[in-house]
Amino acid sequence: xxxxxxxxxxxxxxxxxxxxxxxxxxxxxxxxxxxxxxxxxxxxxxxxxxxxxxxxxxxxxxxxxxxxxxxxxxxxxxxxxxxxxxxxxxxxxxxxxxxxxxxxxxxxxxxxxxxxxxxxxxxxxxxxxxxxxxxxxxxxxxxxxxxxxxxxxxxxxxxxxxxxxxxxxxxxxxxxxxxxxxxxxxxxxxxxxxxxxxxxxxxxxxxxxxxxxxxxxxxxxxxxxxxxxxxxxxxxxxxxxxxxxxxxxxxxxxxxxxxxxxxxxxxxxxxxxxxxxxxxxxxxxxxxxxxx
Amino acid sequence: xxxxxxxxxxxxxxxxxxxxxxxxxxxxxxxxxxxxxxxxxxxxxxxxxxxxxxxxxxxxxxxxxxxxxxxxxxxxxxxxxxxxxxxxxxxxxxxxxxxxxxxxxxxxxxxxxxxxxxxxxxxxxxxxxxxxxxxxxxxxxxxxxxxxxxxxxxxxxxxxxxxxxxxxxxxxxxxxxxxxxxxxxxxxxxxxxxxxxxxxxxxxxxxxxxxxxxxxxxxxxxxxxxxxxxxxxxxxxxxxxxxxxxxxxxxxxxxxxxxxxxxxxxxxxxxxxxxxxxxxxxxxxxxxxxxxxxxxxxxxxxxxxxxxxxxxxxxxxxxxxxxxxxxxxxxxxxxxxxxxxxxxxxxxxxxxxxxxxxxxxxxxxxxxxxxxxxxxxxxxxxxxxxxxxxxxxxxxxxxxxxxxxxxxxxxx
Numbered sequence: 027x028x029x030x031x032x033x034x035x036x037x038x039x040x041x042x043x044x045x046x047x048x049x050x051x052x053x054x055x056x057x058x059x060x061x062x063x064x065x066x067x068x069x070x071x072x073x074x075x076x077x078x079x080x081x082x083x084x085x086x087x088x089x090x091x092x093x094x095x096x097x098x099x100x101x102x103x104x105x106x107x108x109x110x111x112x113x114x115x116x117x118x119x120x121x122x123x124x125x126x127x128x129x130x131x132x133x134x135x136x137x138x139x140x141x142x143x144x145x146x147x148x149x150x151x152x153x154x155x156x157x158x159x160x161x162x163x164x165x166x167x168x169x170x171x172x173x174x175x176x177x178x179x180x181x182x183x184x185x186x187x188x189x190x191x192x193x194x195x196x197x198x199x200x201x202x203x204x205x206x207x208x209x210x211x212x213x214x215x216x217x218x219x220x221x222x223x224x225x226x227x228x229x230x231x232x233x234x235x236x237x238x239x240x241x242x243x244x245x246x247x248x249x250x251x252x253x254x255x256x257x258x259x260x261x262x263x264x265x266x267x268x269x270x271x272x273x274x275x276x277x278x279x280x281x282x283x284x285x286x287x288x289x290x291x292x293x294x295x296x297x298x299x300x301x302x303x304x305x306x307x308x309x310x311x312x313x314x315x316x317x318x
Numbered sequence: 319x320x321x322x323x324x325x326x327x328x329x330x331x332x333x334x335x336x337x338x339x340x341x342x343x344x345x346x347x348x349x350x351x352x353x354x355x356x357x358x359x360x361x362x363x364x365x366x367x368x369x370x371x372x373x374x375x376x377x378x379x380x381x382x383x384x385x386x387x388x389x390x391x392x393x394x395x396x397x398x399x400x401x402x403x404x405x406x407x408x409x410x411x412x413x414x415x416x417x418x419x420x421x422x423x424x425x426x427x428x429x430x431x432x433x434x435x436x437x438x439x440x441x442x443x444x445x446x447x448x449x450x451x452x453x454x455x456x457x458x459x460x461x462x463x464x465x466x467x468x469x470x471x472x473x474x475x476x477x478x479x480x481x482x483x484x485x486x487x488x489x490x491x492x493x494x495x496x497x498x499x500x501x502x503x504x505x506x507x508x509x510x511x512x513x514x515x516x517x518x519x520x521x522x523x524x525x526x527x528x529x530x531x532x533x534x535x536x537x538x539x540x541x542x543x544x545x546x547x548x549x550x551x552x553x554x555x556x557x558x559x560x561x562x563x564x565x566x567x568x569x570x571x572x573x574x575x576x577x578x579x580x581x582x583x584x585x586x587x588x589x590x591x592x593x594x595x596x597x598x599x600x601x602x603x604x605x606x607x608x609x610x611x612x613x614x615x616x617x618x619x620x621x622x623x624x625x626x627x628x629x630x631x632x633x634x635x636x637x638x639x640x641x642x643x644x645x646x647x648x649x650x651x652x653x654x655x656x657x658x659x660x661x662x663x664x665x666x667x668x669x670x671x672x673x674x675x676x677x678x679x680x681x682x683x684x685x686x687x688x689x690x691x692x693x694x695x696x697x698x699x700x701x702x703x704x705x706x707x708x709x710x711x712x713x714x715x716x717x718x719x720x721x722x723x724x725x726x727x728x729x730x
Contacts, residue, residue, distance in 0.1 A: 312405035
């Protein structure tokens with residue numbers, strides 16, 4: 027060993043175990059692994075639909091059935107208002123944007139537990155996995171959006187209902203980013219906690235099922251009445267769903283303007299959750315194998 | 319004389335035992351609040367286990383370094399830390415160049431995907447870009463010998479084809495430093511040879527540095543020029559490979575030899591075994607014997623009064639099955655008459671055990687078989703697959719059962 031030269035300290039490419047900077051090195055590393063993200067997305071799609079008859083059409087079926095059920099039970103039996111819009115479009119628009127949140131959340135929340143096998147064997151930036159989940163869920167969103175647009179076109183052409191697609195559509199990319207950051211942030215926190223407390227993972231589907239009632243997917247904020255409307259207003263997904271729907275359908279009932287404050291609030295919550303999630307996740311990824 | 323490419327400095331890794339499962343949250347909470355729990359009351363170190371403690375070594379460019387040690391010595395932990403799968407508790411490893419580790423072949427292989435799709439996915443997981451994989455694709459497929467089935471889902475592959483394809487991807491990685499676990503213990507003999515050859519080439523002709531973690535000494539010997547020996551998480555030896563291998567085999571065991579009262583399953587207090595150990599020819603305590611090498615056990619017992627004793631020794635498997643049993647009346651038909659005091663008894667045992675792990679259970683009984691002292695699994699030992707130097711070589715490549723049958727074959 028004595029004949030081995032000591033290289034100067036600046037020449038090391040990698041230091042394991044030292045204090046790491048949090049964000050910048052991570053971003054460039056993820057960029058190096060961008061091909062892996064693409065291949066993981068591809069795997070997701072190919073693997074999911076091999077030996078299924080309907081393939082990606084499954085993503086169309088779920089919102090359709092849900093819309094149908096809401097139309098029967100909420101609008102029909104319970105006579106809940108759809109704020110002057112056709113039931114089909116009202117519910118479907120809500121479900122499509124809500125799904126971005128709920129699917130991303132459930133899928134990223136199992137990052138550690140579902141990938142313990144791979145994580146235990148190979149190093150790559152762990153955030154690659156939740157990011158690939160976001161990308162592949164974006165395609166699922168597009169499929170559902172196309173379905174929705176089909177119905178929208180049909181209503182626009184063949185009916186004279188009060189539907190006015192408008193310029194608010196331009197903020198939809200922003201809505202998607204806010205929703206994705208929010209769901210990713212919560213997903214990362216939950217996935218970090220599930221490495222120690224599995225209960226949280228089991229609790230999550232239940233939470234999203236409850237949360238949908240506090241989001242104007244099938245219950246518009248107006249149904250809560252003056253006194254209780256602050257309840258859904260606390261939910262950062264509320265302005266997202268409302269704005270998304272507003273863009274395609276135009277002003278709905280009592281709400282004729284965009285709740286910009288609400289959107290700002292949602293964006294702030296999303297940012298906080300996203301950074302908190304990333305920090306918690308980065309901390310956990312180093313030693314989660316010891317506890318999982 | 320060449321430059322250091324890996325510098326391992328004071329790496330330690332601590333595991334907390336027994337914090338999994340039920341009560342985790344309560345304990346965490348108690349810890350945060352500074353409350354005393356039962357575990358904490360047992361002492362702060364009660365559930366702490368150091369898998370690695372202050373391990374340091376350097377690796378020079380082009381070195382093929384073996385990392386060896388018994389189970390639980392910390393090999394895998396070190397490997398995991400170097401692969402960045404888990405972080406060290408303290409210490410630092412500095413690396414120069416691109417590093418790739420193979421703790422397993424075929425990580426991320428998905429059964430529904432075709433061979434081709436899996437090559438790309440697995441390559442990307444190992445850190446290759448798509449264009450890199452595309453360039454090497456034909457070579458990979460040819461190395462694995464699965465050209466005809468490359469567009470078939472791998473779930474239809476035979477396990478041999480699967481492993482070959484998985485290894486081939488790994489073999490065409492282009493790192494400066496390659497860390498390899500005992501994944502070579504896969505595939506048929508020919509393929510294993512091919513893999514070892516590939517690793518040797520990597521260091522000899524391509525100037526790569528290889529770290530090879532194994533307890534298969536023959537491979538370590540052919541492959542490595544240097545080795546480090548780990549024991550109980552400590553670095554025991556860092557030396558040329560031959561020295562490390564000899565130390566590895568000569569190493570005395572975890573067995574302490576002494577028997578404490580907590581080890582006993584039954585005891586009347588009249589007589590107790592105080593030690594039991596396996597000795598080599600030089601009276602040194604050992605816990606490994608070569609294939610068919612006779613074994614010698616020495617037992618010390620202390621009697622409070624004069625008594626007659628039957629003493630027995632059992633060889634048990636790790637599952638607890640007793641596969642051999644001997645009593646002192648095998649040699650002398652009369653039970654031993656023991657005075658009050660200390661007695662030393664030796665048992666020589668012909669070794670017709672198959673290679674594997676065994677343990678010793680021993681007991682002292684009265685002539686009518688009333689048990690006076692009994693210790694179970696008190697001394698673990700291993701029968702190696704290789705024969706003692708100078709003895710006829712063990713020609714078996716696989717071993718079944720526990721007893722190496724003694725048979726004579728004849729063609730009539």
